[in-house]
Amino acid sequence: MVTRSGVLMMDRPELPTVKAWCNWSGAHVHDFVRFESPGSIEQVSQAVQGCRRDGLTLRCAGSAHSFNPFWTDDVILSLDNMQGLLSVDPPNNTAKIQAGTKIHKLGPLLWSAGLSLPQQGDIDRQGLAGALSTGTHGTGITLPSMPNSIIGLTLVTAQGDTLVISETENSELLDYAKISMGMLGVIVDVTLKLKPAFYLHENNWQGDWSECVACRENLVASNKHFEFFWAPNTDIFSFKTLNRTDHVAQRMSSSEYIAPAYEVFPSDRPAKFNEMEYAVPYEQGWRCFCELRELFLRKFPRLPWPIEYRTMAADELPLSTAYQREVVTLSVHQGAERSYHEVFDAAETIFRKYGGRPHWGKVHSLKKNELSSMYPQYAAFCRVREHLDPQGVFINAFLAELFV
Ligand SMILES: Cc1cc2nc3c(=O)[nH]c(=O)nc-3n(C[C@H](O)[C@H](O)[C@H](O)COP(=O)(O)OP(=O)(O)OC[C@H]3O[C@@H](n4cnc5c(N)ncnc54)[C@H](O)[C@@H]3O)c2cc1C
Known part of the structure; x- marks a missing residue:
């Protein structure tokens, strides 16, 4: 038995090719056939293309600190091997960061560059893309959630293509991608608008x-x-x-x-x-x-x-x-x-x-009918999702009941 990023993984002797893992709280145990830990965008793309070709579902994992069954019994993809700062622009208070970077590692890196995240949640164990993708927030009536700091990101889409989304490129997708629970593709890097270190x-x-x-x-x-x-x-x-x-x-x-x-x-x-x-x-x-x-x-x-x-x-x-x-x-x-x-x-x-x-990362019982009446942009999000991933490579049973 080994612990990996707060996630328990264990061999299932009765099923040699299948392993099981569970989320942080232990409420959701998932069987999976393959665990991918790519170290480059090319390897992410190969993993996605392989799943698409084989008709498998691929779900990204950050630190599995969500309380919902976001994962799958097919392929789990972790970006633990894609962590760190790619570039910083202190005069403009921005940084481009690898999406697998754990928030507790990001803090000191940004501090050394004279920058701080404007807002954080109650813990810092999450992967950056995982935290952003569920709308993680802290508290403060003048402060929005963490994904509001995103000014750009790079996705590997269901076709295995690299799609840059920013305020100047494919900008119509940006707000949809900021909170998307891994349904639009694998986020491989994000560019954030930050604050001078405080x-x-x-x-x-x-x-x-x-x-x-x-x-x-x-x-x-x-x-x-x-x-x-x-x-x-x-x-x-x-x-x-x-x-x-x-x-x-x-x-x-x-x-x-x-x-x-x-x-x-x-x-x-x-x-x-x-x-x-x-x-x-x-x-x-x-x-x-x-x-x-x-x-x-x-x-x-x-x-x-x-x-x-x-x-x-x-x-x-x-x-x-x-x-x-x-x-x-x-x-x-x-x-x-x-x-x-x-x-x-x-x-x-x-x-x-x-x-x-x-909260998208926490327990709830709602399904598509209820959600569609709560979110004025819900149908538009579903159209974007369907357009980017018609085959449902990034959709597991839990998400299908909410968004398909
Ligand atoms: C002890 C504890 C305290 C918490 N405190 C707070 C809090 O204060 N505020 C708050 O808002 N939330 C809080 N949460 C919830 C937590 O912040 C979210 O559930 C967050 O999503 C977990 O991040 P993660 O890296 O573990 O992501 P995961 O749970 O692994 O994944 C979350 C979602 O992101 C997707 N994802 C992960 N990586 C990628 C990627 N590279 N590309 C595309 N999609 C990706 C996953 O597929 C999944 O849909 C807390 C959770 C715990 C356990």
Whole structure:
């Protein structure tokens, strides 16, 4: 048994040519016949062409930190051998990066070049293309999700061709490709618009319901990044703010410190869980949280896993959960060793009542009919997908129910 990029791979002695792997949480185990780790665009192209010729499905894997069954029983392709900076342009705050680069490796590389990602999620274990492709986000009412930083990318299409997509080349495809879950092709590199390197000041404290009621709106408005966690079993609120600062790195206390942004954004999440997250219109966010809290106090009062409350700016990406609306994102968790269905099913009913759209990388039960009414650009995305991959090389059973 070996661990690879957070993914468990093991030989299946009863099926010599078939191996199995599972995602980070262990909820989804996939048999696969071939695992490809190309080291060049040419090798990616050969892998795609081979699948197309043999009628096999190919699914890309980043770090398999998604909670959905994105993979396949045919071919899994990892870009772990395609990592690193290809070029940087500090005056314009841009960098061209190999798509397999792990975010935790990217941070120091960009810092050395005087650059920072404007926004990151709660962890940095993801592959860059994997994080971008599901719309990974952090928190901050003025900040959109990570794929909004993309200004160009290179795809290997279902035909095995290389397709450059940027603001000047094939630009009509750019917004569709930014959040596309590997359905338009294999992303081999991305060019990002970044920020000059910056430090973040993190502050953490705990409070109660009345503090959250009184201060929440102000904390959202007056901090670059604000979020809170609330756990049913304690009824305690854990607040967290991050703000850019010109001060140098220092630790003021166990709950307050300043460090380079790439060190402050991510947290350690050693305990494994499954997660469901929906983005609801900002003005519905608090009422949605209150209804979830009432439900959890009534039905799951001993649950130790928190509800997380974050915000995100509106954008124009067709498959963004924040498409044309500011949102509150609310996520619920359950330990990986327990069944999550009871908790998540109950929460999902509330999320949907408040007009929520599900995070693409996290558990949800929606299918094509529901999704098509949530996303005004859904049909246009499906047309682009069909045009680029009519044979469905990049479509597995899970995605077929959502997009085909
Ligand atoms: C502990 C934990 C914390 C998390 N915190 C956050 C958070 O704060 N905010 C948030 O928004 N999300 C969060 N997530 C979700 C996570 O960011 C996403 O699920 C992300 O997609 C995982 O990245 P990955 O590299 O593991 O991609 P994978 O899960 O491996 O893949 C995700 C998708 O991207 C596709 N893909 C991967 N590489 C390529 C490529 N080269 N070309 C084309 N398609 C590709 C895959 O086929 C798949 O459809 C968290 C997940 C975990 C486990």
